Every structure is written in structure tokens, then in C-alpha cells.
Amino acid sequence: MAVFTEHFLMQDAHQNGGKIVLLVMDGLGGLPLEAGGKTELETAHTPNLDRMAAEGTTGLSIPVRAGIEPGSGPAHLSLFSYDPIKFEIGRGVLEAMGIGFELSPNDLAARGNFATAAPDGTITDRRAGRISTEECIRLAAKLQAATKDVLPGYEVFVQPVEEHRFVLVIRGEGLGGELTETDPLVTGKKPLAVTDQSGTPEGAHSAELVNRWVEKARATIADEPKANSLNLRGLAKDPGLPSFPEIYGLRAAAIAVYPMYKGVARLVGMEAIEFEGERPNHEIDALEQNWNNYDFFFIHIKKTDSYAEDGKFDAKVHEIEVVDELMPRILALKPDVVIVTGDHSTPAKLRSHSWHPVPTLLWGPRAMPDQVQTFGERACASGHMGVFHATTLMPQAMAHAGRLKRFGA
Amino acid sequence: MAVFTEHFLMQDAHQNGGKIVLLVMDGLGGLPLEAGGKTELETAHTPNLDRMAAEGTTGLSIPVRAGIEPGSGPAHLSLFSYDPIKFEIGRGVLEAMGIGFELSPNDLAARGNFATAAPDGTITDRRAGRISTEECIRLAAKLQAATKDVLPGYEVFVQPVEEHRFVLVIRGEGLGGELTETDPLVTGKKPLAVTDQSGTPEGAHSAELVNRWVEKARATIADEPKANSLNLRGLAKDPGLPSFPEIYGLRAAAIAVYPMYKGVARLVGMEAIEFEGERPNHEIDALEQNWNNYDFFFIHIKKTDSYAEDGKFDAKVHEIEVVDELMPRILALKPDVVIVTGDHSTPAKLRSHSWHPVPTLLWGPRAMPDQVQTFGERACASGHMGVFHATTLMPQAMAHAGRLKRFGA
Numbered sequence: 001m002a003v004f005t006e007h008f009l010m011q012d013a014h015q016n017g018g019k020i021v022l023l024v025m026d027g028l029g030g031l032p033l034e035a036g037g038k039t040e041l042e043t044a045h046t047p048n049l050d051r052m053a054a055e056g057t058t059g060l061s062i063p064v065r066a067g068i069e070p071g072s073g074p075a076h077l078s079l080f081s082y083d084p085i086k087f088e089i090g091r092g093v094l095e096a097m098g099i100g101f102e103l104s105p106n107d108l109a110a111r112g113n114f115a116t117a118a119p120d121g122t123i124t125d126r127r128a129g130r131i132s133t134e135e136c137i138r139l140a141a142k143l144q145a146a147t148k149d150v151l152p153g154y155e156v157f158v159q160p161v162e163e164h165r166f167v168l169v170i171r172g173e174g175l176g177g178e179l180t181e182t183d184p185l186v187t188g189k190k191p192l193a194v195t196d197q198s199g200t201p202e203g204a205h206s207a208e209l210v211n212r213w214v215e216k217a218r219a220t221i222a223d224e225p226k227a228n229s230l231n232l233r234g235l236a237k238d239p240g241l242p243s244f245p246e247i248y249g250l251r252a253a254a255i256a257v258y259p260m261y262k263g264v265a266r267l268v269g270m271e272a273i274e275f276e277g278e279r280p281n282h283e284i285d286a287l288e289q290n291w292n293n294y295d296f297f298f299i300h301i302k303k304t305d306s307y308a309e310d311g312k313f314d315a316k317v318h319e320i321e322v323v324d325e326l327m328p329r330i331l332a333l334k335p336d337v338v339i340v341t342g343d344h345s346t347p348a349k350l351r352s353h354s355w356h357p358v359p360t361l362l363w364g365p366r367a368m369p370d371q372v373q374t375f376g377e378r379a380c381a382s383g384h385m386g387v388f389h390a391t392t393l394m395p396q397a398m399a400h401a402g403r404l405k406r407f408g409a
Numbered sequence: 410m411a412v413f414t415e416h417f418l419m420q421d422a423h424q425n426g427g428k429i430v431l432l433v434m435d436g437l438g439g440l441p442l443e444a445g446g447k448t449e450l451e452t453a454h455t456p457n458l459d460r461m462a463a464e465g466t467t468g469l470s471i472p473v474r475a476g477i478e479p480g481s482g483p484a485h486l487s488l489f490s491y492d493p494i495k496f497e498i499g500r501g502v503l504e505a506m507g508i509g510f511e512l513s514p515n516d517l518a519a520r521g522n523f524a525t526a527a528p529d530g531t532i533t534d535r536r537a538g539r540i541s542t543e544e545c546i547r548l549a550a551k552l553q554a555a556t557k558d559v560l561p562g563y564e565v566f567v568q569p570v571e572e573h574r575f576v577l578v579i580r581g582e583g584l585g586g587e588l589t590e591t592d593p594l595v596t597g598k599k600p601l602a603v604t605d606q607s608g609t610p611e612g613a614h615s616a617e618l619v620n621r622w623v624e625k626a627r628a629t630i631a632d633e634p635k636a637n638s639l640n641l642r643g644l645a646k647d648p649g650l651p652s653f654p655e656i657y658g659l660r661a662a663a664i665a666v667y668p669m670y671k672g673v674a675r676l677v678g679m680e681a682i683e684f685e686g687e688r689p690n691h692e693i694d695a696l697e698q699n700w701n702n703y704d705f706f707f708i709h710i711k712k713t714d715s716y717a718e719d720g721k722f723d724a725k726v727h728e729i730e731v732v733d734e735l736m737p738r739i740l741a742l743k744p745d746v747v748i749v750t751g752d753h754s755t756p757a758k759l760r761s762h763s764w765h766p767v768p769t770l771l772w773g774p775r776a777m778p779d780q781v782q783t784f785g786e787r788a789c790a791s792g793h794m795g796v797f798h799a800t801t802l803m804p805q806a807m808a809h810a811g812r813l814k815r816f817g818a
Contacts, residue, residue, distance in 0.1 A: 055444065059796075368440060368765050371787040384766060384786070386796025388475060395476030399764040406762060407473055408480035408493060 017403035018336020018364075020250070020296045021287070022393075024079060025323060026072070026261075027305030027346025029358040029377060033313055040304075040313055040348060041359055042376040044320040048327035049340060049361065049375040056338075056363035058372040059385025061393065063344045069355045075343035076264045078390035080244055080298075089267065090236020096167050097263020099159055103238050108175040108206060110232040112158075112166040113183065114139060114221075117229035121190045126183065127164040128227040136160040139227055146220040151209050158217075168232060170209060176237060177203020182214060183231035191231055210235065243269035248398060253290060255283045256300035265298055280319075284326045291333050305346045305353075313348035336401045337364040339393060340375070357387055364400045422658040426812035427745020427773075429659070429705045430696070431802075433488060434732060435481070435670075436714030436755025438767040438786060442722055449713075449722055449757060450768060451785040453729040457736035458749060458770065462784040465747075465772035468794025469786070470802065472753045478764045484752035485673040487799035489653055489707075498676065499645020505576045506672025508568055509681070512647045517584040517615055519641040521567075521575040522592065523548060523630075526638035530599045535592065536573040537636040545569040548636055555629040560618050567626075570668070577641060579618060586612020588644035591623060600640055619644065652678035657807060662699060664692045665709035674707055689728075693735045700742050714755045714762075722757035745810045746773040748802060749784070766796055773809045 030040035063075045064084055073094045074084030092109035103109060114136065116125035131139075140160035148156050154172035161167060178197040184190065194210045196203030214232065222228055245252045246269070254265030254272045262272035271294075275286035283299055290297075301323055307315035330338060341360040344353050359380040370384040381387075385396070398404045439449035472484045473493055482503050483493030501518035512518060523545065525534035540548075549569040557565050563581035570576060587606040593599065603619045605612030623641065631637055654661045655678070663674030663681045671681035680703075684695035692708055699706075710732055716724035739747060750769035753762050768789040779793035790796075794805070807813045 366440075366759070366763075368786060369444070370790055382791055384469065384790050384796070385475070386469065386766075386790070388796065392475035395474060396764070397476070399476040399478060404476065404478060404764075406478045406480050408483035408498075 017295075017398075018401035019291075019294075019333075020337045020397045020401050021299065021330055021335045021339070022079065022297065022397070023299045023301070023323070023330070023338065023340045024076075025301045025304040025320065025340070025342050027308050027344060027353065028320075028342025029345025029347070029354070029356050030308065030313075030316070031347035031349045031354075031356065033349050039377050040308070040316045041320055042378070044317045044324065046320060046324040046375055048324045050373065052327065052338065052340065052363040053361045053375040053379065054373045055369055056361050056367040057370050057385055058359070058361045058375070058380040058383030060357035060377070060380050060383075060387045061341055061360045061390045062357050062387060063390050067355050069353050070344045071353070072260060072343060073264055075390075076261065077268075079341070079343055079393060080265075080268050081247075081391045081394035082241060082268065083391050087239060087241055089239055091234025092167070092236045093234075093238055093267075094260065094263070095161060095165070095234065096159075096169060097267065098258075098260035099161055099167060100259040100262070101157070101159060101167060101169065102266075103169070104171065105238055105240060106171055106173060106175060108170045108210075108235060108237055110168045110210070110235045112168050113231045113233065114164040114166070114227035115229045115231055116226050121229070123184060123187050123189060123191060123229065123231075125226075126185075126187060126231070130163050131227055133160065133162045135227065136163060136166060139221060139224070140166045143217050143220055147213055147216050150213055150216045154209065156213065164227070168213070170213065174202055175206045175209075176200060177206050179203065179207055179210065179235035181231070181233045181235070183233050191229070194232065194235065206235075238267065241268050245269050248296070248394065249403070250296040251294045252296040252298070253294040254298045254300070255286050256298070256302075257283070258300070258302050261300040261302070270298060280323050280326055284329050287330065288333065304342070308346035308348040309351055311348050311351045316348055335364075337362065337397050339363075339397055341390075341393070358390075360385065360393070362393075362396060362400060366400045366402070422656070422807060422812055422814075426704075427810035428700075428703075428742075429746045429806045429810050430708065430739055430744045430748070431488065431706065431806065432708045432710070432732070432739070432747065432749045433485075434710045434713040434729065434749070434751050436717050436753060436762065437729075437751025438754025438756070438763070438765050439717065439722075439725070440756035440758045440763075440765065442758050448786050449717070449725045450729055451787070452722075453726045453733065455729060455733040455784055457733045458784040459782065461736065461747065461749065461772040462770045462788065463782045464778055465770050465776040466779050466794055467768070467770045467781040467784070467789040467792030469766035469789050469792070469796045470750055470769045470799045471766050471796060472799045476764050478762050479753045480762070481669060481752060482673055484799075485670065486677075488750070488752055488802060489674075489677050490656075490800045490803035491650060491677065492800050496648060496650055498648055498673075500643025501576070501641075501645045502643075502647055502676070503669060503672055504570060504574070504643070505568075505578055506675050507668030508570055508576060509668065509671065510566070510568055510576060510578060512578070513580060514647060514649060515580055515582060515584060517579045517619075517644060517646055519577045519619070519644045521577050522640045522642065523573040523575065523636035524638045524640055525635055530638070532593060532596050532598060532600060532638065532640070534635075535594075535596060535640070539572050540636055542569065542571045544636065545572060545575060548630060548633070549575045552626050552629055556622055556625050559622055559625045563618065565622065573636070577622070579622070583611055584615045584618075585609060585646060586615050588612065588616055588619065590640070590642045590644070592640035592642050600638070603641065603644065615644075647676070650677050654678050657705070657803065658812070659705040660703045661705040661707070662703040663707045663709070664695045665707070665711075666692070667709070667711050670709040670711070679705075679707060689732050689735055693738050696739065697742065713751070717755035717757040718760055720757050720760045725757055744773070745775075746771065746806050748772075748806055750799075750802070767799075769794065769802070771802075771805060771809060775809045775811070
């Protein structure tokens with residue numbers, strides 16, 4: 001168990017103890033639309049979450065660092081106690097995770113963007129006029145067929161994502177390095193060749209393979225009306241993160257609808273539970289059905305973030321209320337610790353992820369019932385957890401679940 | 410003065426400035442026994458501490474890391490500003506310090522426990538029926554006489570502690586390593602041989618010496634009715650911590666009844682004041698008598714923790730009230746800074762140390778009188794120190810005592 005996490009040596013984790021539920025409402029934190037107004041969470045009618053806040057301990061979570069607006073990958077790594085500054089995941093890996101592609105440790109993954117180029121190769125539209133997802137699917141299949149044998153000894157996978165975005169995965173031995181991107185990031189310039197920054201043999205070899213694939217791929221789509229070129233970004237391998245179940249001695253499950261979140265959970269070694277349906281109540285169904293098989297459950301609620309990114313304040317409020325109504329079903333399972341938080345804030349006012357600290361409650365019989373009586377951004381500022389780094393949530397959950405031995409004599 | 414502490418370079422400490430009192434009520438933080446109830450500190454009638462909280466600045470202290478339940482050694486190191494994750498102290502060293510044994514840098518120290526064994530060596534009572542301290546003294550002398558020459562080239566010291574506990578110190582060149590313990594930790598098993606985990610020549614040599622001593626020692630007491638065997642735990646050397654008086658430029662004294670706390674204070678270079686009596690008022694007598702001789706006083710109150718470990722909520726409340734009544738005597742000495750805190754929480758409800766952050770007040774003429782009006786767990790959550798790491802207390806005390814120069818131009 002002597003695996004190091006950001007804040008502690010968890011070699012003293014108990015193999016048994018209480019069950020932990022980590023319920024993440026994506027983009028939970030918000031802002032008032034107008035001066036004097038309330039946030040989405042403060043507006044929502046949440047009698048169950050308010051009671052849990054009153055009975056439990058609360059605080060404000062900083063996902064990455066103060067002032068930093070996190071992407072979904074880093075924000076979830078933090079919640080799982082991996083400091084995303086130390087544990088970087090390449091965009092290609094996240095993109096592959098996002099479409100449910102199961103990466104093996106040997107795989108090199110890249111995010112691909114179809115683009116439009118002038119006859120001399122100069123990029124004129126970095127998103128190929130945002131072609132339809134149907135077009136993307138057709139083009140990915142075309143690339144798959146044309147390039148699958150271009151790198152002898154290696155498997156090649158080209159998978160569509162949506163619009164102009166696709167995923168490239170190269171599978172085989174000896175891949176690695178620190179690879180640059182082909183995207184010149186502005187129009188009017190030619191794409192760049194991939195180079196290796198690591199100076200390793202793997203890096204040089206991988207750059208050569210990727211450049212060879214790009215050449216064949218661009219030739220394959222040269223006759224397309226819009227998507228006649230492409231770029232690769234975020235070339236990376238699975239970083240091989242320490243195992244969450246091993247660090248904490250927990251049988252850990254993820255209950256999420258979107259592939260990206262199952263992917264990040266798998267990346268740290270959790271099992272992603274498969275279930276029917278896409279709404280929060282279906283996720284709680286899955287929780288109930290799998291309650292006896294795991295010690296730790298990460299439940300991911302997506303729509304709070306999606307609505308906020310579309311600027312839909314009221315829809316986000318409603319989704320929070322939907323989750324609130326489900327809390328009694330979670331509590332009926334008699335968990336020892338329930339944490340309700342977000343991976344980051346997504347104020348509908350900003351239509352974007354943000355850096356604002358995230359309201360968080362930790363409920364359980366060993367929790368200090370601080371003076372906070374409701375679950376909201378401003379209320380949680382008076383909580384006993386203070387303004388804390390998200391990576392410390394797991395040790396706190398472990399303590400409250402009776403799963404940690406004393407440190408020192 | 411350029412010694413590094415966790416949070417600050419103290420090379421800019423003044424050699425003069427105000428006096429600092431650090432009053433530690435062991436296990437101060439608590440929990441309500443029932444939903445809607447108050448903690449021990451919130452229950453206690455503490456007009457003096459409340460006034461100091463109102464006049465001073467307050468917060469919640471995290472002893473080691475969020476969620477981590479600390480032992481007494483690490484918790485006190487933190488209060489003295491040494492991060493216990495970086496500065497580890499073996500139990501044997503703490504025990505030796507606790508009885509006032511002055512360890513030299515070469516010494517290898519172990520905590521010894523007399524035990525009862527069956528004829529085949531199987532441990533039947535790990536505490537030898539908790540023999541009297543008189544018995545312990547007799548047995549230690551017997552071992553001292555019988556084993557002092559068993560390790561040629563090395564000095565051997567066997568000293569009684571109390572009841573079944575003693576200290577073994579081996580003094581000489583070339584000791585070290587990471588040594589395992591002999592205690593099987595359960596009855597019905599035979600003791601273990603000491604092995605070295607470090608893989609160093611010192612470690613292998615030390616393990617051999619210790620095992621040779623144990624063999625002779627067990628043979629020496631084999632005819633005893635109860636204490637016919639023994640175990641060694643926490644084999645370690647003085648970690649050689651940076652000197653607290655040197656870092657801070659303070660003449661530093663410890664006023665504590667229990668040996669352990671004097672020991673930790675000595676480990677960082679404080680002088681442990683000897684005095685008559687065992688109650689808090691005797692400790693304040695000692696403070697008054699030594700007021701002119703030191704700049705910094707660490708006062709340790711033990712019973713708040715002891716009562717809580719026995720589940721005695723009301724007795725802990727009463728001990729807090731006893732300390733509260735003594736505060737005017739401390740203030741009458743005109744200290745520049747008084748800090749009142751705990752080394753960790755010990756909720757009577759849990760009958761154990763816990764990870765909950767510790768209510769803390771810092772009183773003095775330069776302190777910001779935050780909005781907190783009473784001294785309690787929930788009140789302190791709104792204080793100006795926020796939820797802070799215990800290692801930052803000393804720099805804050807130094808600042809409030811006018812003992813730090815500006816950092817940078």
C-alpha cells in the first residue's frame with residue numbers, strides 16, 4: 001500500500017471499513033446572474049442536501065490551483081486525489097477515453113482535427129468548416145481503411161468523435177517520447193512535422209511513425225471538398241497512474257453516463273459499471289444494484305455542467321433538484337460517508353468551466369456538524385473543511401469511513 | 410539562522426522581541442455526543458478563553474494532513490513547525506526522551522515491553538499483566554546488570570519507564586538501518602526476530618546486535634513469574650532535528666508533566682523545566698517562576714486527552730474549565746502572544762485521537778480581532794486564520810511577537 005498520493009502515504013489504509021459515495025455534479029459551482037442574486041445551487045430547492053450539510057461538514061474545494069479553470073480530466077484526477085500538476089494526461093488519451101476506446105498501456109493516442117488546406121498545404125480552415133458528425137464518421141472509416149497497414153508492425157485505429165474531431169491510436173511496442181503537434185494553430189500556415197522533445201529512441205521512432213501516418217492520411221483525403229487535410233494534437237500514452245483501488249484498499253466503481261468520465265475513472269483503476277438509461281435515477285438504480293460489490297462509488301452527473309455551458313441557469317437548477325430528490329435513496333443504503341461536490345464550477349452566467357471554488361459537503365456519522373445549515377457556495381465558506389484542495393477529499397473520506405490507521409505513535 | 414522550516418526561512422528572526430506562550434490542551438477538539446449537541450469545548454464555561462478569542466484571532470488547525478489522525482509525537486512536531494511527514498521520529502526515541510534519557514547521535518533506542526510467555530516462547534500477555542512500576546524498576550536493573558557487557562564495543566542502557574514499559578539504548582559506532590519490531594502484536598504467537606529493511610551494512614549489523622541482546626535479556630528474566638519475556642518496538646536513532654531555539658532565536662522551555670511531551674520538546678532543543686506537582690496550576694506556577702529566563706514556553710495539559718480517550722466527556726469539559734480559570738495568571742505575566750490550541754482532536758465520543766481540525770486562538774496586542782466571539786470548534790471556523798496547517802503557527806506567533814523582519818525589500 002505504500003503508494004504516494006499528493007498529501008499522504010496511504011500505507012496505513014484499512015482493508016475494511018465503511019462504504020464511501022462520491023457524488024459529483026459536474027460544474028456544480030455557479031454565480032448569481034445579477035448582483036444580489038443567488039447561484040444555481042442556492043436557487044435550487046434542496047431539502048435533502050441542506051439537511052446533509054447541516055448534519056455534516058462542509059467547505060469549498062479548489063480543483064487544481066486557486067484561479068485555475070480546469071478541464072474535466074484534471075478536475076476528476078484531483079477528486080480522485082491525483083494532483084493534476086504532477087499527473088498529466090495527454091489530450092489524445094482523454095479524447096480516446098471520451099469515446100470509450102479502451103487504451104492499452106502500449107497505445108499512443110492523438111486528437112485529430114480535420115482541416116481545409118490550400119493546394120500548397122497551407123491551412124485555410126482548422127476545423128474543415130465544422131463538417132457534420134456523419135461526414136466525420138465517413139472520413140474516419142476512409143482513413144481507417146487506407147492507413148491500417150501503413151505502419152508495419154503496428155495497429156492503427158481511426159475513430160470518429162464529432163464534427164471535425166477524430167481519434168488516432170497507434171498500438172505496438174516501443175512508442176513514447178514527448179511529441180509536438182502538427183497544428184500551426186493559425187490559418188495561413190502549413191502544418192508542422194511532429195518532432196520529439198524527449199531525446200529518447202522511443203520518441204524519435206514515434207515521431208517518424210506519426211509523420212508517416214500523417215502523410216498517407218493527408219494523401220487519402222486530398223480529394224475531399226472540405227476535409228482535405230488534418231492535424232494531430234496531444235499525442236500521448238496512458239500515463240500509468242498509481243492504482244486507486246490499491247492506494248486506498250477499496251473496491252472502486254464508477255457510475256457515469258458519458259464515456260469521458262468512465263474513461264478517467266478507468267485510468268486510475270476503477271471499474272466502470274454498465275447500466276441502462278441516462279438519467280440520474282438510472283445511476284442510482286445502478287448504485288443500488290451494485291451496492292454489495294464495491295466499497296467506493298464515484299457517481300457522475302453530467303447535465304449540471306452541460307446546461308450551464310449552454311447558459312441555461314434554470315435547467316441547471318432543475319437538474320440539481322432532481323439529484324436532491326434522489327439523496328434519500330443513497331442514504332437508505334447506509335453509507336458511512338457521502339461526499340457531494342463538483343469537479344469544478346460552471347456558472348451558467350459564464351457559459352464555461354470556471355476557477356471558482358466548489359461547494360462541497362461530507363456527510364457521515366463521524367463528521368463534525370459545523371455551523372453550515374444549507375448547501376450552497378456562500379454557506380460552505382463557513383464550513384469546517386475550509387477552502388481546501390480537492391486532492392485532500394479522499395484522505396478525509398477514508399478517515400470518516402474508519403479506514404485509516406493512526407499516523408505515528 | 411538560515412535553517413529551513415516547513416513554511417518559512419527563519420533567517421530573519423529577531424534575537425529580541427516579545428514572549429510567546431504556546432498552551433496545548435492535548436486532544437482539545439471534540440464532537441457533540443448527539444445530533445444538535447455541543448462539543449466538549451463548546452460545553453465548557455470558559456469566560457477567559459472566550460474573551461481571548463474575541464480579542465484575538467482564531468482558526469482551525471490541521472495537525473498533519475486533512476483526514477489524518479496523528480499520534481502525539483507527529484502532532485507536537487507540527488506545532489513546533491516541523492512537518493512530521495518530513496521529520497519522522499521513532500517510538501524508541503520518543504520513549505527515551507520521555508524519561509529524560511539524553512540520547513547522543515550514535516544511540517539506537519527502542520521501546521521495550523515486558524511480556525509473559527509460555528514455556529515455548531509464545532506470548533500470552535503482551536504487557537506482563539501490567540506489572541507495577543516498582544517491578545519494572547527492579548527488572549530493568551536486573552537486565553542492565555546482566556546485559557551491559559553482552560555487546561562488546563557497545564554500551565547498553567536499560568531504563569525503566571512505568572508498568573511494563575522500559576527503554577533500551579545501545580550506544581556505539583555504526584548503528585542504523587530500518588529495523589523491524591519483535592512484538593507479534595497479538596498473543597498466541599512467538600516474538601519475531603529483528604530484521605533490517607534498509608539493506609545497509611549498519612542495518613544488518615544493528616539487527617544482529619539487537620537480536621543478540623534480546624536473546625540474553627530473555628534468558629536473564631526467564632525465571633520471573635510474570636515478566637519472563639520482552640519485546641522491542643520502534644527501534645530508531647535521534648533524527649537530528651534542526652534546533653528550535655536556533656531557528657527562531659528563542660530561549661525555549663517546555664512545561665509538561667508527562668515524559669513523552671518533555672521528550673518531544675527536548676528533541677527539538679527546548680529545555681524541559683522540572684517542577685513539583687502534576688496539575689495545571691502547578692504548571693502555571695512553573696511558568697511564573699521561570700518567566701524571566703525564557704522567551705518561549707510550551708505548556709502541555711494532558712488530562713483533556715486522557716479523559717476523552719476514556720470517553721469521559723464531562724471530565725474533559727471540567728479540565729478545560731480548570732485551564733480557563735488559570736488564563737488570567739498567564740495574561741498577568743504580560744506575554745506578547747498566547748496561543749491556545751490542541752495537538753489534535755480527541756472527541757470523547759470516539760474515545761480516540763481523531764483527524765478533525767483543532768480550534769485555535771492566537772491572542773496578543775498585534776492580533777486581528779476577527780468576528781469570532783467564543784472559543785469553540787464551530788466558532789473558530791469563521792476565524793481569520795482559516796483552516797491552517799499546524800506548522801504555520803510558529804511563524805504566526807513570531808510575527809505577532811514582533812520577532813520577524815520583513816521578507817524582501
